[in-house]
Amino acid sequence: MAGYGSNIISIRGLKNQFGTQVVHERLDLDVHRGEVLGIVGGSGTGKSVLLRTIVGLNRQRAGSIEVFGTDLTKLSDDERREYETRWGVLFQDGALFSSLTVAQNIQVPLKEHLNLSPALMDEIAALKLGLVGLPPDAGPKYPSELSGGMRKRAGLARALALDPEIVFLDEPTAGLDPIGAAAFDNLILSLKKSLGLTVFMVTHDLDSLQAICDRIAVLSDKRVIVVGTMEEMLRFNHPWVREYFHGPRARAALDAKT
Secondary structure (H helix, E strand, O other), X not given: OOOOOOEEEEEEEEEEEEOOEEEEEEEEEEEEOOOEEEEEEOOOOOHHHHHHHHOOOOOOOEEXXXXXXXXXXXXXXXXXXXXXXXXXXXXXXXXXXXXXXXXXXXXXXXXXXXXXXXXXXXXXXXXXXXXXXXXXXXXXXXXXXXXXXHHHHHHHHHXXXXXXXXXXXXXXXXXXXXXXXXXXXXXXXXXXXXXXXXXXXXXXXXXXXXHHOXXXXXXXXXXXXXXXXXXXXXXXXXXXHHHHHHOHHHHHHHHHHO
């Protein structure tokens, strides 16, 4: 795609299987450096499984996953840990540690990968809070004291703790009201531009797809069946794609954009 650099993620021949259930087979996908890629698909197509496989939380049965031009499956544990500092992950609802304050949650990856003084970690946590639009007094609070939208922002602050090049988002606007979801979309787009991020976003939110995604990848039949812009999705002839991108909710999202 014009305006984007080389592939920052390249997946070839991916197979994911749990027992007798094959989730992905012969799945290919490229993610361009500097883009927001939206991952969509019906229930059971393995959208979150794909994300978890890329970041190493699930081991594929076959195929290769190259990130930053390196096949991560061929690295030692220590070598892989170095690469893992170059991406951040926001799981559904933030996935914060309930027994830690927001600031302590943000400091978890700092403690795991770096040797910093407590004072410096406090400064970094405060900086990341401001980056995602949270007030300073959110730092000493526990996740249970925050609204759903604030927890997602706190989770995003933790994902950004190590200044990553890639951010993986798993249903980031799920559970948010339309105003909160739009605000989170705008935050992602702003951070992508200001920090030069590549964003890999699993979502079912048509508004998010329309508002911030440069390209969309559709999972169906255990693989990626099409990758392209929203305009290309609207022209693609496949039953699920037609139903998803031409249904009433899709028309509402498109009308809102225009």
